[in-house]
Amino acid sequence: MTVTLADVAARARVSPATVSRVLNGNYPVAASTRERVLRAVDDLDYVLNGPASSLAAATSDLVGILVNDIADPFFGIMAGAAQTQIGGPGDGSGRAGGEKLAVICNTGGSPERELTYLTLLQRQRAAAVVLTGGAVESPAHQAAMAAKLAKLADAGTRIVFCGRPPLPEGDALVAALAFDNRGGGRRLTEHLISLGHRRIGYVAGPPERTTTRHRLEGHREALRAAGLEDFPAGGGTAGGPGADGDRLVVHGPYDRRSGYEATLELLRRAPDVTAIVAANDTVALGACAAVRDQGMRIPQDISVAGFDDLPFSVDAVPALTTVRLPLFEAGARAGRLAMGKENPPPGGIATIAAELMIRGSTAAPRS
Amino acid sequence: MTVTLADVAARARVSPATVSRVLNGNYPVAASTRERVLRAVDDLDYVLNGPASSLAAATSDLVGILVNDIADPFFGIMAGAAQTQIGGPGDGSGRAGGEKLAVICNTGGSPERELTYLTLLQRQRAAAVVLTGGAVESPAHQAAMAAKLAKLADAGTRIVFCGRPPLPEGDALVAALAFDNRGGGRRLTEHLISLGHRRIGYVAGPPERTTTRHRLEGHREALRAAGLEDFPAGGGTAGGPGADGDRLVVHGPYDRRSGYEATLELLRRAPDVTAIVAANDTVALGACAAVRDQGMRIPQDISVAGFDDLPFSVDAVPALTTVRLPLFEAGARAGRLAMGKENPPPGGIATIAAELMIRGSTAAPRS
DNA sequence: CTGTTAGCGCTTTCAG
């Protein structure tokens, strides 16, 4: 029923090996032969058996792209961009040729799923894996990840981080594109301070994420530099890294609802805040809604700022002050790195600049 | 270097066949033996060779999810939901067991890429394929799709449509979950008409998409029912299906920018429109921006409505009147269908209801 | 440039 390479070989009156060679295009074949083979392929409507080919070649054309939440455009944009550099499209040949199959895997932010997907990808002998977005910092998970990635790497899988800092052990195996979350966070808060804000609330992401920590650290650097750090330096009572007793920081997931609720909580704890910085734009939207529902105006009564500069942020009313991350460019570059089309940055790690976007949602506090 | 099933068998003092059986859990194995095997697997840190297994079994554990634009939450939400029903997660076993690898493929809305991805998935002997969102209606592409899907289907790949109408030939091979775009579009425009609007502009999606056509048809049904259809019934001069001479309809891609520009164009053509219906929420955001940049207020000077009810729509100011599509639920159901966990709807096709969400961006026209 | 020959690592009858 199903056409095999041998069938094609028979019809083209060549050996299977030759068919394989023209299909893979990695070996000299006479033009006339190649043409005959190609015709046979078309006539028979032959489709290569991927598993067989991967088994024999000990490598597949799968490239995995791991994301924390594919419903979030932050990841959608990066993943889509990476796929443009990897996927079947570019070659325009119509017939699927030497393309890789770029696939996006949604971990939902769960460390277990991240590991599971990695195992699944390892099982498929993936050609490369791109890990996007913030990592979970629990030591156990980091160790497990390092071990798994090492295994993948020496099975020949290329590893690329995109928008994620390299692992502590700094495997040379990995090319990393890290966003300057700390610098962006710092500049954002500096902006608020320069506007005259002194009590600034912060709606942070989940405490165990690198992204959360870095952005928050930047925020605190700015506060400290301005002598505004009014919380205990050594952290507070809650457990885990980054925990602290600061009444002006509330943690929660990276979603709108969390932004809404955390903001309400913040306003309850400190009704005198004049500005709120959100972990990202989505959270900021929730924060805006909460602020409004409390009968306050943005930015007259309270300023709100986000992070990422997602497409909808400019359309918020007022437009959201935020920090732009070049998500598309970073994703595309990660895709190229995964394909080996581009050389890794010196030292294996590149820091991607974050640009402050000042818009209407922030202004000087009243009086 | 790499551990094989034979190694595990040796260590567990059983035959390779037995190891295979415990791993696949589809055959009776003595509890003690199974345990011994499992321990050997752990000791050796064995990972199944996917290609080899797929080759032997003539089927893989890959499930493809095709989307038009993964940067758009419309697709991100559906795809993510589908993955929750398919991916490695649910079983919680830690070790990757019987899971499928659900992968998202971003076609960018290009028919060629759609076909290419299908070929790639066919090559991988995918267990199932989920196609999401609107289809391109060109007859050539439809024919190519039908042929390709037929081939996939009889290679044992399960096919599921999600948010896409079944193909004209209505293959019984396919389970389809279609959104009621026409009904939703109709109710939305009826709402506007009931508010008193008579000149309603429409920023439509790309003309060749099913989604675009259905939503627009619903809009026209409503206009016609109210006797407001002021354009030539038979269509106008532009080429292609769905083209018409209606000055109040402008087509463009499903993105914010298109919404912005098309709205400007609309306002130029017909400065007297009192309401604008957008192809979807993203487009609506662009439309809102354009309206504001023209110095008009929403909804006092002009009403704006969207479609989809994406998460950010409720946060627009004023909140967007739109049509809610149960994207998550539909995606999850599609995932279940793809896994064979749920029976296909009677007749192979289910229509998913669309719910009108009336919010602040629409109001009665002035005077 | 092209054919021959071995496997790649697993699943699956078929016996026991």
Place this chain on the structure above:
DNA sequence: CTGAAAGCGCTAACAG
């Protein structure tokens, strides 16, 4: 319930 053996369809040396 378990083992033995025969491929699955392709690639990759090696010879020509």
